[in-house]
Amino acid sequence: MDKKLTLSKPEHVASNGLLDRRYFLKSSAAYLTAGSSMLMGSISHAQRSYPDYMTLPGAPLSGYGHRSVNEDHVQRYISLTRGTTGAGNSRTPLEKLHGIITPNGLHFERHHSGIPDINPDNHQLLIHGLVERPLVFSMENLMKYPMVSRFQYIECSGNSRPNLASEASDLTCGEIHGMISCCEWTGIPLSTLLAETGINPNAKWVLAEGADAAEMGRSIPIEKALDDTLIAIFQNGEAIRPENGYPLRILLPGYEGNISVKWLQRIKLSDVPLMTRDETSKYTDLQKNGTSEMFTLEMGVKSVIVSPSGKQQLGPHGIYEIRGLAWSGAGTITRVEVSADGGASWTDTLLTEPVMRKSLTQFRIPWEWNGQPAILMSRSYDDQGNRQPTRSEFIQNSGLQVNYHNNMIQSWQVNSEGQVQNVYV
Amino acid sequence: MYTYKNIFVITLLLIGQLALSQTPNLGETPSQEMLSSWDTTIDPLGRGLPDGSGTAEEGQPVFLMKCAACHGLEGEGLINDRLVGGHGTIGSDRAVKTVGSYWPYATTLYDYIRRAMPYINPHSLSDQEVYQLTAYILYMNEIIEADERLDKNNLANIEMPNRLNFFSYEYELP
Numbered sequence: 259m260d261k262k263l264t265l266s267k268p269e270h271v272a273s274n275g276l277l278d279r280r281y282f283l284k285s286s287a288a289y290l291t292a293g294s295s296m297l298m299g300s301i302s303h304a305q306r307s308y309p310d311y312m313t314l315p316g317a318p319l320s321g322y323g324h325r326s327v328n329e330d331h332v333q334r335y336i337s338l339t340r341g342t343t344g345a346g347n348s349r350t351p352l353e354k355l356h357g358i359i360t361p362n363g364l365h366f367e368r369h370h371s372g373i374p375d376i377n378p379d380n381h382q383l384l385i386h387g388l389v390e391r392p393l394v395f396s397m398e399n400l401m402k403y404p405m406v407s408r409f410q411y412i413e414c415s416g417n418s419r420p421n422l423a424s425e426a427s428d429l430t431c432g433e434i435h436g437m438i439s440c441c442e443w444t445g446i447p448l449s450t451l452l453a454e455t456g457i458n459p460n461a462k463w464v465l466a467e468g469a470d471a472a473e474m475g476r477s478i479p480i481e482k483a484l485d486d487t488l489i490a491i492f493q494n495g496e497a498i499r500p501e502n503g504y505p506l507r508i509l510l511p512g513y514e515g516n517i518s519v520k521w522l523q524r525i526k527l528s529d530v531p532l533m534t535r536d537e538t539s540k541y542t543d544l545q546k547n548g549t550s551e552m553f554t555l556e557m558g559v560k561s562v563i564v565s566p567s568g569k570q571q572l573g574p575h576g577i578y579e580i581r582g583l584a585w586s587g588a589g590t591i592t593r594v595e596v597s598a599d600g601g602a603s604w605t606d607t608l609l610t611e612p613v614m615r616k617s618l619t620q621f622r623i624p625w626e627w628n629g630q631p632a633i634l635m636s637r638s639y640d641d642q643g644n645r646q647p648t649r650s651e652f653i654q655n656s657g658l659q660v661n662y663h664n665n666m667i668q669s670w671q672v673n674s675e676g677q678v679q680n681v682y683v
Numbered sequence: 684m685y686t687y688k689n690i691f692v693i694t695l696l697l698i699g700q701l702a703l704s705q706t707p708n709l710g711e712t713p714s715q716e717m718l719s720s721w722d723t724t725i726d727p728l729g730r731g732l733p734d735g736s737g738t739a740e741e742g743q744p745v746f747l748m749k750c751a752a753c754h755g756l757e758g759e760g761l762i763n764d765r766l767v768g769g770h771g772t773i774g775s776d777r778a779v780k781t782v783g784s785y786w787p788y789a790t791t792l793y794d795y796i797r798r799a800m801p802y803i804n805p806h807s808l809s810d811q812e813v814y815q816l817t818a819y820i821l822y823m824n825e826i827i828e829a830d831e832r833l834d835k836n837n838l839a840n841i842e843m844p845n846r847l848n849f850f851s852y853e854y855e856l857p
Contacts, residue, residue: 341753341762342802371799384713384721391720393710403707420852450706454763465724471806472799473723479854526724530857533788535795539780542849548774549848550785552856 268577268626274607275626275680279608282624300614318622334364335433344372344471347414349436352564352583358409358610358618360439362494367501368414368437370536371472374521378505381469383489388524390456397505400491403446407486408511409617411585412437413557415514415541418664421649426682431567434680435668438585440618443509445490450527461527465534466508471521476517477531478510479553486511486616489522511616512587513555514662516541537586546657558665559646561621561638562596572676575628581608584619593639594621600633600669600683601648607636621664632672633683649682700796716827729839732793735811736834741828742819743813748803753791763802766788767823773845783824787849793817814838 266284268277268340278284325332332346332355336681350360360366386392414437420427421434448464457480464483467475478487490509491498497502500514505522510518516536531537531553542550561584566572580598591613595604607621621636636648647655653668670680713721725731747756754760758767758781769779778785781793797813799805808816814833821827826841833841849856 338748345802371802371805382719385710386713386722387724392713394713394717399707399709402709445790451710454706454708454710460857466726473805475798477726524721525793526722528726530726530728531854532724532794533791533857535791535799538849539782539786539787544773544778544780546774548778549850550773550845552849553850553854576738635819659776 268624268659270495272596272598272603274603274630274632275628276596276598276603276605277577277624277626279623280498280604281577282490282622283608286356293651308459312625319464323514332364334366335430335436340373344369347416347437348484349432350439351430352433352436352438352562353431353567353570355486356581357665358583358620360394360441361492362441362496362499365439365441365452365493365499365502366412366414366617368416369470371470373500374470376469376501376505376521380507381505381523383506383525383682384526385451385527387465387528388458388461389452389527390458393451394453395451399508400446400489403450405444405446405491406488407442407444409440409442409612409614410509410511411438411440411616411618412509412515412518413560413585413587415516415554415557415662417515418666418668419661421668421680422658422661422664423680424658426680428569429680430569431562431564431668434568435562437515438583438618438675440585441493442494442495443490445488445506445509446496448487448489448508450483451525452484452527457527460529463528463531463533464521465524465526465528466517466519467524467526468503468507468519470521474536475532475534476537477509477528477534477553478517478518479555480527481554482510482513486588497628512557512589514541514557517555527659539663543656543660543662546659554663556584558663559588559591559638559640559644560584560665561591561636561646562668563596563634563670566634566672566678567670568678568680570678572627572672572678576626578625578627580623580625580634580636582621582635583606584609584638585617585622586638586642587616588640588642588644589621590615590641591638592641594619595637596621596623597635597637598625598632601667602637604637627672627676629674629676631674633681634670634672635667635683636669692710698736704845723794723798725790725797727788727790727833727839729790732790732835732838733810734835737811737814737816737818737830738832739815739819739822739829741833742812742815742817742822745815746819748818749808752782753802758820766820770844773848778857782820783844785845787843787846788839789817789821789826789843790839792820 338346410609417437563582753763769784
């Protein structure tokens with residue numbers, strides 16, 4: 259090695275080790291130059307011992323690819339409803355993924371009576387009620403419609419519920435926050451189909467009903483149905499997975515996940531909300547005074563650091579990248595700040611392009627950890643003027659009994675041994 | 684034979700088709716049979732409730748046979764949700780949400796049982812049995828009497844104890 263690699267001295271921008279968000283970017287040019295000379299100097303004339311996969315041809319081609327068996331440990335966290343086989347949820351292991359797109363096999367699940375086995379040749383979508391003319395669509399015909407593609411997240415409104423408990427549980431990021439996933443969804447704007455059925459002026463609500471064993475249904479305000487609601491057929495380029503609604507689901511960007519009804523079979527326009535079980539006994543926000551707010555559909559502005567995060571173990575002292583995800587049901591993320599000292603000082607992170615409306619946004623910032631205890635937090639802002647609340651602000655406004663829509667700031671404690679744990683600040 | 688009136692109507696229809704032609708228009712008119720058999724929607728005003736009726740007395744044996752294994756002999760909850768009690772707990776530190784203490788509409792109970800219960804065999808109950816079970820669960824919650832007969836004309840009028848505690852800032856509720 260003929261050249262010693264030198265980096266600019268890290269500039270601290272907030273207390274407890276937070277570095278300028280562009281530190282890695284500034285340093286990359288230096289890496290590049292030094293790297294090439296390192297390669298030149300390290301040529302060896304000794305015989306390399308080749309691994310087996312380099313001494314024989316590899317595996318054949320395949321019709322449908324699978325991930326490496328070495329990645330099989332990356333799994334959804336499954337939580338079953340008592341006494342059932344198909345009801346419950348599974349959560350995306352956010353801390354094991356990079357970027358903003360959730361692979362189809364790791365998208366979170368929430369079913370109320372299992373996954374139906376639907377043959378698309380027999381599946382129909384009926385649109386009726388307060389329309390000018392009821393219509394029924396075969397899948398074959400729906401596939402002929404012009405489609406749009408959008409990057410949207412879906413978040414269950416029960417996401418992050420573990421942190422509504424009075425004591426902080428020692429859980430991973432995905433176990434706490436993994437009922438959010440983000441995909442490129444492709445389908446037909448519902449407004450296109452409603453233009454064909456016509457809309458009776460008295461229609462104010464739109465029932466969406468699934469073809470699962472529970473025929474789960476939700477009422478959608480007609481303004482939303484005509485705005486950005488999609489009849490989604492494709493997920494990350496391929497047909498929607500059975501657990502996400504095959505052969506089609508309705509998708510309401512930024513709204514609580516339950517309303518994006520899977521296995522969609524029927525849409526009925528009505529003058530009143532239908533008051534289904536899932537918009538009355540469930541998915542209503544119990545207030546501190548015992549009243550309950552209904553139809554709190556938009557998800558709040560939120561963020562979470564996915565690395566370092568709960569139950570992880572830091573390695574040697576040095577520079578780490580703090581990495582996380584932010585989103586808002588109201589619009590687009592404009593800013594994410596982090597703190598390494600439990601909220602005493604904050605600094606801006608770098609948002610990774612693309613930053614899209616009602617999608618996941620990734621943020622990053624370098625952090626120097628030299629064994630000092632730390633509490634890592636992130637807080638996000640959107641273009642509608644919303645800021646993610648602290649835990650105490652959330653409790654003040656909503657209370658812990660609310661059960662849904664928890665968007666409070668997450669705190670990860672790092673101890674001097676480098677162990678990371680969920681804590682309340 | 685075309686009359687002028689018929690031609691006028693046909694022309695109007697054609698204009699209508701032209702106006703729609705910006706989208707593919709591949710939907711088909713559903714049969715009346717499809718519309719009536721698929722439309723199981725029941726709204727909070729009771730519209731959509733089917734014929735039939737039931738009392739709690741009639742519902743008890745059905746409940747014991749088809750519901751008690753998961754919800755308990757008296758709806759107290761077993762391997763699945765508690766259906767009865769919890770009155771007065773909503774708004775306390777430990778809210779117990781049941782049909783009686785929390786649910787705002789009796790029509791929702793009918794609708795949910797009919798579409799989703801029993802969990803292991805949904806869509807197996809007759810409309811009559813659903814009225815009977817609805818009556819029995821409301822009776823166990825001391826909302827109706829044992830011999831009170833529920834049908835499509837009176838179910839929506841049942842006053843659920845927690846009804847007035849539901850509100851929406853954004854939307855008008857029925």
